[in-house]
Amino acid sequence: MEDLKLELKNNIIELLNLEDVNVDEIKDDDSLFGDGLGLDSIDALELIVMLDKDYGIRLTDPKEGKKIFESIEIMAAYITEHRTK
Amino acid sequence: MGKGVAITGMGIISSIGNTVEENFQSLRQKTPGISKIEGISTIHKDHIKVGEIKISNENLSDLLNLPSSNNYSRTALLAEVAAKEALKNAGITNVNSYKTGLISATSVGGMDLTEKFFYSQFEEEENRKYIESHSAGDSSTKIANSLGITGFVSTISTACSSAANSIMLGARMIKAGKLDRVIVGGADCLSKFTINGFKTLMILSETNCKPFDANRTGLNLGEAAAFLVLESDACVKADNKNVLGYVSGYANANDAFHQTASSVDGEGATLAMKKALKVAGLSSVDIDYINAHGTATENNDASESAAIRRVFGDHLPKVSSTKAYTGHTLAAAAAIEAVYSILALQNNLIFPNLNFETPIKETNIIPETDLLQKDLQHVLSNSFGFGGNCSTLIFSKE
Amino acid sequence: MGNYYINGISCISAQESSDNELGLQNFVALTENVVPLQKPDYKKYIKPTMIRRMSVGVKMGVVASSIALQEANVEMPEAIITGSGMGCLRDSEKFLKNIIDNEEQFLTPTAFIQSTHNTVGAQIALGLGCKAYNVTYVHDATSFETSLLDAMMMFEEGEQNVLVGGVDEIGPYTTDLHKLVGHVKEEETLKNSLLKSKTKGAIYSEGSQFFVLGDKKKDNCYAQLKDVVIYNKLEQNEVAQKLEVFLKDNNLTISDIDVVVLGLNGDVDYDSYYTTLQNTLLANTTQVYYKHFSGEYNTASAFGMWTACTLIKSQKVPKNIQLNEIESGSIKNVVLYNQYRGENHSFVLLKSC
Missing domain, CATH: 3.40.47.10 (Thiolase/Chalcone synthase)
Structure with missing residues (x-):
């Protein structure tokens, strides 16, 4: 689980071009959207593709993403439970 | 503000017809042009529906008497069909008898060719003729050359509001005395590029789109081209021209909210509608019908509804979106909807908003779902695009 | 016709050109056939939250517009008019290449969103919070001139300050295509000066220039x-x-x-x-x-x-x-x-x- 969290942080920084952010600055329970990391709806769509590509989890409704991407903690738990690869 | 700029001709090709008359019949008969995609091979073909024109590029080329060696993109082919009909409809035989310009709009340009020959242009010399067909300006240049227009030619690309801005520029240039006559409109063909682009935004509907419905499921993409001929009062008078209607109001404003999404309160759209009314010298109660942008995405229809409420309050004109007929034809949308708005004025008919069942709770806008006969003086048409680009046109009978 | 004053200008290009006062005295003639821009200090002008998705074209457009507005001392123009022959070419190429190479799978939206021709004008508006008229002309070599023409009409219609400019970026794929058909010069022909080369094609480059036009003359009017x-x-x-x-x-x-x-x-x-x-x-x-x-x-x-x-x-x-x-x-x-x-x-x- 800890490995997965680190992997997610690294991927998010790279995927979303968060140049000025370091891995250790993202806390597991930090909110990724809004006041936390400041991600927005376009980032959510990027993350949906990441779920599909890296973990074989396919979402059809972007609204589902909102809950899953709340924090690294929640994301990692969701991936662990639903991943197909 | 005196009356607007005269419209003396129009031409259109869309998934509901290859001419103005065919489009009119489909609108009247409530016959949508939404189908499965045939002309483009895509992995999404079973999961999307589109407003596709079922005529091959070869047949369009033949229709235009082009040599088989031509390097027209599908956008250019559609554009030329519509522009020629518009010119013919306006009874113009000598295009240079007045100072005449052309303003087109496109978002994909020659992308259909570039995606088809993406790698083969390097290997096969015969495919290199398409390299110059990629740019947005290419289709406008081709039509201009074909029609013999040597003066002012330009192209606008502001995503899905593009053609509204080309009609606006044309009207402004005539008002400013820079041109006597101008052919304005837009064209976009379907492409893998836009299909996949909108797919990544997760806003393509698997079924026929349902504009303004509470349970809408996203948009259908479409392809089309349409052009209007605008003429100065002096031209109209000198040639005793038949006037189809007037461009009386226009405006563009920016939502400045988000790169793709519209603001919840429809700020940009509200500004555009208010400013267009001001240009036309009209008040909101003068508008008889709104041909809405109504793409059937969650975001657009909510935001546009909010904006319509802000401008019109409880005194709501009749509203409908014709996107359920044609799909969202991107840079051509405002041009085909200009043709529909003028057809509405000419025939005193409001075309239905197909597939609507349940109103959106927050704004409770109930569009017309049947063909409605009503005396119309002023029609307002909205078109909104990425980058917060919001345009409104107003067409008037007199 | 009225008077339209150019009260602020800017130039981002293959030269060190971002300082208007230096003019072109230190410019060096280009000797390669494809020359990228000299990058300005983007972060001086663009917020970090906005910069992360921006391609080169958007960044240089936003920087160029900021410099021109600053110089003219205009905070909020009444129109933003942009010319861009090829639009956001790099993101268009990127998205298209992904479609083809990945056979339409695992595509992400950012490049598509940023590929539309009006992205630069839109991002300038977003950065300024400018809700005014915002149009982009995309007609090859007259994209910028159509923008000027529109700007002049804006004044006739009563506006006071108009931001108008041009932006185009090099797209590696498009440049390769244009090399195939001889639109780009062969590198070796540039040993002599450009006009003495007597060869086909041009040097491909990129840049963004913006101008603030006003209905009133300001001190630094050009x-x-x-x-x-x-x-x-x-x-x-x-x-x-x-x-x-x-x-x-x-x-x-x-x-x-x-x-x-x-x-x-x-x-x-x-x-x-x-x-x-x-x-x-x-x-x-x-x-x-x-x-x-x-x-x-x-x-x-x-x-x-x-x-x-x-x-x-x-x-x-x-x-x-x-x-x-x-x-x-x-x-x-x-x-x-x-x-x-x-x-x-x-x-x-x-x-x-």
Whole structure:
């Protein structure tokens, strides 16, 4: 689980071009959207593709993403439970 | 503000017809042009529906008497069909008898060719003729050359509001005395590029789109081209021209909210509608019908509804979106909807908003779902695009 | 027609050009066939939250617009008008390549969203919170000139400050395609100066130039924009006559023109449009060019207008851009002529303020 969290942080920084952010600055329970990391709806769509590509989890409704991407903690738990690869 | 700029001709090709008359019949008969995609091979073909024109590029080329060696993109082919009909409809035989310009709009340009020959242009010399067909300006240049227009030619690309801005520029240039006559409109063909682009935004509907419905499921993409001929009062008078209607109001404003999404309160759209009314010298109660942008995405229809409420309050004109007929034809949308708005004025008919069942709770806008006969003086048409680009046109009978 | 004052300018290009005061004295003629821009300090102008998705074109457009607005001391323009022949080319190429290489799978939206031609204008508006008129012209070599024409009409319609500019970026895939058909010069031909190469094609480059036009003259006014005209198509032997008509429409003759700024790009097939003029109508006028510094891109003529603005303000013609020996004296009226591959011709008239 800890490995997965680190992997997610690294991927998010790279995927979303968060140049000025370091891995250790993202806390597991930090909110990724809004006041936390400041991600927005376009980032959510990027993350949906990441779920599909890296973990074989396919979402059809972007609204589902909102809950899953709340924090690294929640994301990692969701991936662990639903991943197909 | 005196009356607007005269419209003396129009031409259109869309998934509901290859001419103005065919489009009119489909609108009247409530016959949508939404189908499965045939002309483009895509992995999404079973999961999307589109407003596709079922005529091959070869047949369009033949229709235009082009040599088989031509390097027209599908956008250019559609554009030329519509522009020629518009010119013919306006009874113009000598295009240079007045100072005449052309303003087109496109978002994909020659992308259909570039995606088809993406790698083969390097290997096969015969495919290199398409390299110059990629740019947005290419289709406008081709039509201009074909029609013999040597003066002012330009192209606008502001995503899905593009053609509204080309009609606006044309009207402004005539008002400013820079041109006597101008052919304005837009064209976009379907492409893998836009299909996949909108797919990544997760806003393509698997079924026929349902504009303004509470349970809408996203948009259908479409392809089309349409052009209007605008003429100065002096031209109209000198040639005793038949006037189809007037461009009386226009405006563009920016939502400045988000790169793709519209603001919840429809700020940009509200500004555009208010400013267009001001240009036309009209008040909101003068508008008889709104041909809405109504793409059937969650975001657009909510935001546009909010904006319509802000401008019109409880005194709501009749509203409908014709996107359920044609799909969202991107840079051509405002041009085909200009043709529909003028057809509405000419025939005193409001075309239905197909597939609507349940109103959106927050704004409770109930569009017309049947063909409605009503005396119309002023029609307002909205078109909104990425980058917060919001345009409104107003067409008037007199 | 009213008066339109150019109160702020900016230039991001293949040269160190972001400081207007330095003008073009330190510019170095380009010697490669594809030359990228000299990157300005983006972070000085763009918020980190916005910069992360921006391609080169968007970044340089946003920076260029900021510099011009700052110089004109305008916070919120009443219109943002952008010319961009190819739009956000890199993101278009990126998204298209992903579609083809990945067979339409695992595509993400960012490149698509940023690929639309109006992204630069939209991002400028978003950065400023500017809800005003915002349009993008995409008509090849006259994209920028259509923007100028629109801006002039905006003033007639009562606006006070208009931000207008051009932006085009190099797309590696598109450049490779254009090399196939000889639109890009062969590298080895550039050992001599651009105009002496006598070869086909141009140097491909990128850049963004923005201008703030106002209905009132400010202290740092560079010039007045007097008129613009565009022709889709002209024969070589028509250019001189059309230029004379353009001047006549502005109550001028060729003897009133102090400097002419020409879009010569060293393409042996098309430079004759300019040389014909140079040897006839313009034989006694100070002639300058700029594409040995800017390279060619659809909106490179905006670099030409930036050059003209600096000439008028400094009242000096640097030797590194002059084509003939004729001294200009005081610089009052300047005319620009540009075309690309024999199409999309434009004349722009500037006057000292």
